[in-house]
Amino acid sequence: MSGELLYDGVRPDNPHLSNLSKIEFVITYACTGRCIHCSEGDHPAGGANIDADIAADAVRKIAGAYPIKTVMTFGGEPLLHADTVCKIHAAAREMGVPRRQIITNGYFSKVPACITETAAALAAAGVNHILLSVDAFHQATIPLDIVRCFAKAVTAQDIVLRLQPAWLVNAADDNPYNNRTRQILAGFSDMDIPVGDGNIIFPSGNAKRYLSEYFGDSVPENPYIEDPYDVRCVSFDPDGGVLDGNVHRQDVMDILANYRPIR
Ligand code: SF4
Numbered sequence: 001m002s003g004e005l006l007y008d009g010v011r012p013d014n015p016h017l018s019n020l021s022k023i024e025f026v027i028t029y030a031c032t033g034r035c036i037h038c039s040e041g042d043h044p045a046g047g048a049n050i051d052a053d054i055a056a057d058a059v060r061k062i063a064g065a066y067p068i069k070t071v072m073t074f075g076g077e078p079l080l081h082a083d084t085v086c087k088i089h090a091a092a093r094e095m096g097v098p099r100r101q102i103i104t105n106g107y108f109s110k111v112p113a114c115i116t117e118t119a120a121a122l123a124a125a126g127v128n129h130i131l132l133s134v135d136a137f138h139q140a141t142i143p144l145d146i147v148r149c150f151a152k153a154v155t156a157q158d159i160v161l162r163l164q165p166a167w168l169v170n171a172a173d174d175n176p177y178n179n180r181t182r183q184i185l186a187g188f189s190d191m192d193i194p195v196g197d198g199n200i201i202f203p204s205g206n207a208k209r210y211l212s213e214y215f216g217d218s219v220p221e222n223p224y225i226e227d228p229y230d231v232r233c234v235s236f237d238p239d240g241g242v243l244d245g246n247v248h249r250q251d252v253m254d255i256l257a258n259y260r261p262i263r
Helices: 052-065 078-094 112-125 144-156 176-186 205-210 252-258
Strands: 022-026 070-074 099-104 129-132 160-163 233-236
Touching: 022 052, 022 078, 052 078, 052 233, 052 252, 070 078, 078 099, 078 112, 112 144, 129 144, 144 160
Parallel strands: 022 070, 022 233, 070 099, 099 129, 129 160
Antiparallel strands: none
Protein backbone atom coordinates (compact mmCIF):
# COMPACT_ATOMS: atom_id res chain seq x y z
CA MET A 1 0.00 0.00 0.00
CA SER A 2 1.31 3.50 -0.75
CA GLY A 3 -0.97 6.37 0.12
CA GLU A 4 -0.47 10.10 -0.03
CA LEU A 5 2.43 11.63 1.81
CA LEU A 6 1.05 12.77 5.14
CA TYR A 7 3.51 15.57 5.92
CA ASP A 8 1.86 18.84 6.87
CA GLY A 9 4.71 21.18 5.98
CA VAL A 10 5.49 22.12 9.61
CA ARG A 11 9.21 21.63 9.85
CA PRO A 12 12.25 22.99 11.69
CA ASP A 13 13.56 26.30 10.37
CA ASN A 14 16.77 24.85 8.98
CA PRO A 15 17.75 25.72 5.38
CA HIS A 16 20.27 22.87 5.26
CA LEU A 17 17.45 20.34 5.36
CA SER A 18 14.98 21.97 2.99
CA ASN A 19 15.45 19.22 0.37
CA LEU A 20 15.22 16.29 2.77
CA SER A 21 13.48 13.36 1.09
CA LYS A 22 15.05 10.17 2.44
CA ILE A 23 15.60 8.46 5.79
CA GLU A 24 18.11 5.64 6.26
CA PHE A 25 18.78 3.36 9.21
CA VAL A 26 21.92 1.33 9.72
CA ILE A 27 20.13 -1.20 11.92
CA THR A 28 23.28 -2.92 13.14
CA TYR A 29 26.93 -3.30 12.20
CA ALA A 30 26.75 -7.01 13.06
CA CYS A 31 26.74 -9.15 9.94
CA THR A 32 26.62 -12.75 8.81
CA GLY A 33 28.96 -11.96 5.93
CA ARG A 34 32.71 -11.42 5.96
CA CYS A 35 33.13 -9.65 2.63
CA ILE A 36 36.56 -8.52 1.49
CA HIS A 37 34.98 -5.58 -0.36
CA CYS A 38 32.97 -4.31 2.62
CA SER A 39 33.27 -0.55 2.95
CA GLU A 40 32.63 -0.83 6.68
CA GLY A 41 35.54 -3.17 7.39
CA ASP A 42 35.20 -5.85 10.03
CA HIS A 43 31.89 -6.60 11.71
CA PRO A 44 32.22 -7.47 15.38
CA ALA A 45 29.36 -9.51 16.80
CA GLY A 46 27.02 -7.66 19.14
CA GLY A 47 27.33 -3.92 19.38
CA ALA A 48 24.62 -1.28 19.47
CA ASN A 49 21.20 -1.65 17.86
CA ILE A 50 18.82 1.22 17.42
CA ASP A 51 15.73 1.11 19.63
CA ALA A 52 12.81 0.03 17.45
CA ASP A 53 10.15 2.26 19.00
CA ILE A 54 12.37 5.33 19.03
CA ALA A 55 13.32 4.68 15.40
CA ALA A 56 9.67 4.29 14.35
CA ASP A 57 8.75 7.46 16.23
CA ALA A 58 11.55 9.33 14.41
CA VAL A 59 10.14 8.16 11.08
CA ARG A 60 6.68 9.44 12.00
CA LYS A 61 8.02 12.81 13.10
CA ILE A 62 10.34 13.40 10.14
CA ALA A 63 7.88 12.10 7.56
CA GLY A 64 5.23 14.30 9.20
CA ALA A 65 7.30 17.38 8.45
CA TYR A 66 9.08 16.58 5.16
CA PRO A 67 7.97 14.91 1.91
CA ILE A 68 9.95 11.72 2.50
CA LYS A 69 9.98 9.49 -0.57
CA THR A 70 12.13 6.62 0.73
CA VAL A 71 12.84 4.92 4.03
CA MET A 72 15.68 2.42 3.74
CA THR A 73 17.09 -0.06 6.27
CA PHE A 74 20.42 -1.80 5.89
CA GLY A 75 23.48 -2.81 7.91
CA GLY A 76 25.54 -4.94 8.61
CA GLU A 77 22.76 -7.44 8.09
CA PRO A 78 19.50 -5.67 9.03
CA LEU A 79 17.37 -8.83 9.19
CA LEU A 80 19.29 -9.99 12.24
CA HIS A 81 16.84 -7.51 13.81
CA ALA A 82 13.80 -8.10 11.64
CA ASP A 83 11.39 -6.84 14.33
CA THR A 84 13.08 -3.43 14.30
CA VAL A 85 13.07 -3.35 10.52
CA CYS A 86 9.35 -4.15 10.51
CA LYS A 87 8.50 -1.41 13.01
CA ILE A 88 10.40 1.19 11.00
CA HIS A 89 8.74 0.30 7.71
CA ALA A 90 5.30 0.02 9.28
CA ALA A 91 5.73 3.61 10.50
CA ALA A 92 6.85 4.65 7.01
CA ARG A 93 3.75 3.07 5.46
CA GLU A 94 1.57 4.74 8.07
CA MET A 95 3.01 8.10 6.96
CA GLY A 96 2.47 7.41 3.27
CA VAL A 97 6.18 7.04 2.39
CA PRO A 98 6.02 5.36 -1.03
CA ARG A 99 9.31 3.43 -1.12
CA ARG A 100 10.06 1.20 1.87
CA GLN A 101 13.27 -0.56 1.07
CA ILE A 102 15.77 -3.01 2.58
CA ILE A 103 19.27 -3.92 1.50
CA THR A 104 20.10 -7.41 2.74
CA ASN A 105 22.46 -10.27 2.06
CA GLY A 106 19.52 -12.66 2.61
CA TYR A 107 21.32 -14.69 5.26
CA PHE A 108 19.90 -14.20 8.74
CA SER A 109 18.64 -17.76 9.41
CA LYS A 110 19.34 -21.25 8.12
CA VAL A 111 15.82 -22.46 8.93
CA PRO A 112 13.42 -22.38 5.94
CA ALA A 113 10.35 -21.88 8.15
CA CYS A 114 11.97 -18.88 9.83
CA ILE A 115 12.97 -17.42 6.45
CA THR A 116 9.39 -17.80 5.16
CA GLU A 117 7.96 -16.30 8.34
CA THR A 118 10.30 -13.31 8.17
CA ALA A 119 9.42 -12.63 4.52
CA ALA A 120 5.73 -12.67 5.48
CA ALA A 121 6.39 -10.29 8.39
CA LEU A 122 8.24 -7.88 6.10
CA ALA A 123 5.35 -7.86 3.65
CA ALA A 124 2.84 -7.37 6.47
CA ALA A 125 4.88 -4.41 7.73
CA GLY A 126 4.76 -2.74 4.33
CA VAL A 127 8.24 -3.42 2.98
CA ASN A 128 7.82 -3.10 -0.78
CA HIS A 129 11.33 -3.19 -2.23
CA ILE A 130 14.30 -5.40 -1.41
CA LEU A 131 17.80 -5.18 -2.84
CA LEU A 132 19.49 -8.56 -2.43
CA SER A 133 23.28 -8.48 -2.40
CA VAL A 134 24.62 -11.35 -4.47
CA ASP A 135 28.07 -11.45 -6.04
CA ALA A 136 31.51 -13.01 -5.77
CA PHE A 137 32.25 -11.12 -2.57
CA HIS A 138 29.11 -12.00 -0.63
CA GLN A 139 29.04 -15.61 -1.81
CA ALA A 140 32.60 -16.19 -0.60
CA THR A 141 31.10 -16.61 2.89
CA ILE A 142 27.30 -16.60 2.45
CA PRO A 143 25.63 -19.84 1.27
CA LEU A 144 23.76 -19.35 -1.98
CA ASP A 145 21.09 -21.99 -1.28
CA ILE A 146 19.86 -20.05 1.73
CA VAL A 147 19.87 -16.78 -0.19
CA ARG A 148 17.79 -18.44 -2.92
CA CYS A 149 15.39 -19.69 -0.24
CA PHE A 150 14.96 -16.11 0.99
CA ALA A 151 14.52 -14.83 -2.59
CA LYS A 152 11.74 -17.36 -3.18
CA ALA A 153 10.01 -16.43 0.08
CA VAL A 154 10.14 -12.71 -0.77
CA THR A 155 8.87 -13.27 -4.30
CA ALA A 156 5.94 -15.28 -2.91
CA GLN A 157 4.99 -12.21 -0.87
CA ASP A 158 4.89 -9.96 -3.96
CA ILE A 159 7.64 -7.71 -2.62
CA VAL A 160 9.65 -6.19 -5.47
CA LEU A 161 13.05 -7.88 -5.46
CA ARG A 162 16.24 -6.89 -7.28
CA LEU A 163 19.62 -8.57 -7.29
CA GLN A 164 22.22 -6.01 -6.33
CA PRO A 165 25.76 -7.06 -7.26
CA ALA A 166 28.93 -5.20 -6.33
CA TRP A 167 31.26 -4.70 -9.29
CA LEU A 168 34.99 -4.20 -9.20
CA VAL A 169 36.32 -1.35 -11.43
CA ASN A 170 33.05 -1.33 -13.44
CA ALA A 171 30.34 -3.79 -14.44
CA ALA A 172 32.00 -4.55 -17.77
CA ASP A 173 35.53 -5.07 -16.45
CA ASP A 174 37.09 -8.48 -17.01
CA ASN A 175 38.52 -9.54 -13.65
CA PRO A 176 38.13 -12.75 -11.62
CA TYR A 177 35.65 -11.25 -9.16
CA ASN A 178 33.34 -9.82 -11.83
CA ASN A 179 33.50 -13.07 -13.78
CA ARG A 180 32.49 -15.05 -10.71
CA THR A 181 29.68 -12.55 -10.06
CA ARG A 182 28.35 -13.12 -13.59
CA GLN A 183 28.28 -16.87 -12.89
CA ILE A 184 26.39 -16.33 -9.63
CA LEU A 185 23.84 -14.05 -11.28
CA ALA A 186 23.33 -16.62 -14.03
CA GLY A 187 22.52 -19.12 -11.29
CA PHE A 188 19.39 -17.05 -10.52
CA SER A 189 18.10 -17.13 -14.10
CA ASP A 190 15.48 -19.77 -13.24
CA MET A 191 13.90 -17.37 -10.72
CA ASP A 192 13.45 -14.49 -13.17
CA ILE A 193 14.60 -11.81 -10.70
CA PRO A 194 15.70 -8.53 -12.30
CA VAL A 195 19.33 -7.52 -11.81
CA GLY A 196 19.83 -3.93 -10.70
CA ASP A 197 22.77 -1.74 -11.67
CA GLY A 198 24.48 -2.74 -8.45
CA ASN A 199 27.26 -0.61 -7.15
CA ILE A 200 30.90 0.03 -7.97
CA ILE A 201 33.24 -0.83 -5.12
CA PHE A 202 35.07 2.19 -3.74
CA PRO A 203 38.26 2.08 -1.65
CA SER A 204 37.06 2.14 1.93
CA GLY A 205 37.27 -0.35 4.81
CA ASN A 206 38.06 -3.87 3.65
CA ALA A 207 38.04 -2.87 -0.03
CA LYS A 208 40.92 -0.50 0.59
CA ARG A 209 42.75 -3.19 2.54
CA TYR A 210 42.25 -6.18 0.23
CA LEU A 211 41.49 -4.86 -3.26
CA SER A 212 43.83 -1.89 -3.58
CA GLU A 213 45.50 -3.36 -6.68
CA TYR A 214 42.24 -2.76 -8.58
CA PHE A 215 42.05 0.95 -7.79
CA GLY A 216 44.16 2.72 -10.37
CA ASP A 217 44.13 6.36 -11.42
CA SER A 218 40.36 6.70 -11.67
CA VAL A 219 39.36 5.80 -8.14
CA PRO A 220 35.57 5.41 -7.74
CA GLU A 221 34.05 7.95 -5.37
CA ASN A 222 32.05 7.03 -2.31
CA PRO A 223 28.48 7.59 -3.61
CA TYR A 224 27.06 7.88 -0.10
CA ILE A 225 28.71 11.16 0.91
CA GLU A 226 26.14 13.88 1.62
CA ASP A 227 26.57 17.60 1.03
CA PRO A 228 26.45 18.87 4.65
CA TYR A 229 24.92 22.16 3.43
CA ASP A 230 22.10 20.44 1.56
CA VAL A 231 21.26 17.24 3.41
CA ARG A 232 18.83 15.16 1.39
CA CYS A 233 19.06 11.99 3.47
CA VAL A 234 19.28 11.67 7.24
CA SER A 235 21.07 8.51 8.28
CA PHE A 236 20.73 6.90 11.70
CA ASP A 237 23.57 4.83 13.17
CA PRO A 238 22.91 1.70 15.24
CA ASP A 239 23.67 3.64 18.44
CA GLY A 240 21.00 6.21 17.59
CA GLY A 241 23.43 8.82 16.27
CA VAL A 242 22.00 11.11 13.58
CA LEU A 243 23.45 14.37 12.26
CA ASP A 244 25.05 16.02 15.34
CA GLY A 245 22.83 14.33 17.92
CA ASN A 246 21.49 11.06 19.22
CA VAL A 247 17.86 10.06 19.02
CA HIS A 248 18.21 7.85 22.09
CA ARG A 249 18.79 11.01 24.14
CA GLN A 250 17.18 13.87 22.20
CA ASP A 251 14.01 14.50 20.26
CA VAL A 252 14.74 13.99 16.60
CA MET A 253 13.07 17.25 15.61
CA ASP A 254 15.35 19.17 18.00
CA ILE A 255 18.33 17.44 16.37
CA LEU A 256 17.12 18.51 12.93
CA ALA A 257 16.40 22.07 14.10
CA ASN A 258 19.83 22.47 15.68
CA TYR A 259 21.90 20.83 12.92
CA ARG A 260 24.61 23.06 11.44
CA PRO A 261 27.19 21.96 8.87
CA ILE A 262 30.76 21.86 10.14
CA ARG A 263 32.90 24.43 8.34
S1 SF4 B 1 29.28 -6.04 2.43
FE1 SF4 B 1 27.29 -6.30 3.43
S2 SF4 B 1 27.10 -8.52 3.76
FE2 SF4 B 1 29.25 -8.12 3.33
S3 SF4 B 1 30.22 -7.90 5.34
FE3 SF4 B 1 29.67 -5.82 4.63
S4 SF4 B 1 27.63 -5.42 5.48
FE4 SF4 B 1 27.99 -7.66 5.62
